[in-house]
Amino acid sequence: MRVISHLILCCIVIVTLNGCFFSDKEDQRWEIEPKGSTSFALSRDGRFALLYSQQEQLLLWDLKEEKQLATLGEQDAQASSVSHIRISDNGRFAITATQTNFAVWDLTISQADGLWSISDGLIRDVDIASTGEQVLLGLSNGKAIFIDLVTGRRIEFLAHQEKVNTVALSPNGRYAITGGNDYKAYFWDTRSGQALHVFEHPQRVNRVAFQRDGKLAFSSDGGNDAYVWDIKTGNKQAELSSFSRQLIFSTARFSDDGAMLITGTPSGRVQVWDTSTGDELNRWDVEPLKDTRPPRAVVYDAAFDSEQRIISASSAGIAQAWKL
Secondary structure, rough: OOHHHHHHHHHHHHHHHHHHOEEEEEEEEEEEEOOOOOOEEEEEOOOOOEEOOOEEEEEEEOOOOOOOEEEEEEEOOOOOOOOOEOOOOOOOOOEEEOOOOOEEOOOOOOOEEEEOOOOOEEEEEEEOOOOOOOEEEEEEOOOOEEEEEEOEEEEEEEOOOOEEEEEEEEOOOOOEEEEEOOOEEEEEEEOOOOOOEEEEEEOOEEEEOOOOOOEEEEEHHHHEEEEEEEEEEEEOOEEEEEOOOOOOOOOOEEOOOOEEEEEEEOEEEEEEEOOOOOOOEEEOOOOOOOOOOOOOOOEEEEEOOOEEEEEEEEEOOEEEEOOO
16 A cells, blocks of 8 residues: 555656646737637748738738738638638748638738639648649548649549548648548658558548658647658657647647657647657647637647747737747
């Protein structure tokens, strides 16, 4: 009994100390849309933010200068709600999408390069290459579609047997990762459409991400399984380890060197992980949307900035900075 008591006491101390190592104190805050947003994206360096709200439509912000750069307005003539936004790796272009169409924007001049409609499925996720010329779509009909907007070249990746929930495109547009309800994430070549690796999961895959140099990939499912993969070999490098009952992520992004991974959850938690061990390094809870019950906010995006901080963007219409 004494041994058991000591073990229980040790566990309590470990959990308590673990909580003490993490701080919820933010370093900076930008309250961009007080009524909340339906989609919110950050540039890779955490400087620029593009968000959509029913009240203000599409807004472009410079977080470093703490000012609004432009109002991009409505995406289409019907003022459809924008549900997905992704900014290219170099920060110049962005893709925004409703369920049935998508637009590409040149953020340097705050203008759209075009609007395209999708008729054979609902758009569930999007990504864009650094040139602004190649895009990747994940659809409800099980298709992942790669499109070169300049040449018109289109590849339909048909390996998924069910809905494609999440997509990621390499900065040069050459490779893609897609995850779906069929419990699989595929790493594939956008030139040939050939699958290069298959990453198996025990549940539906809901989040994938690329490390910008193409060395690592990330995939997670709707349960408690989240993995970092070695792209060259296709082998698992690490499995994220946490006391949380479920590891369901709404966003994920690697640091530039691939040493760390930042994730956000639908319940408002931001976490940083060691990609070599899968250990949690830090975590914070974002500001919830006002007057919501229960108080919560979805973390739509997160990034590492140049000041050794984490920048988070949530459905509360708020961006927050956290010291690593």
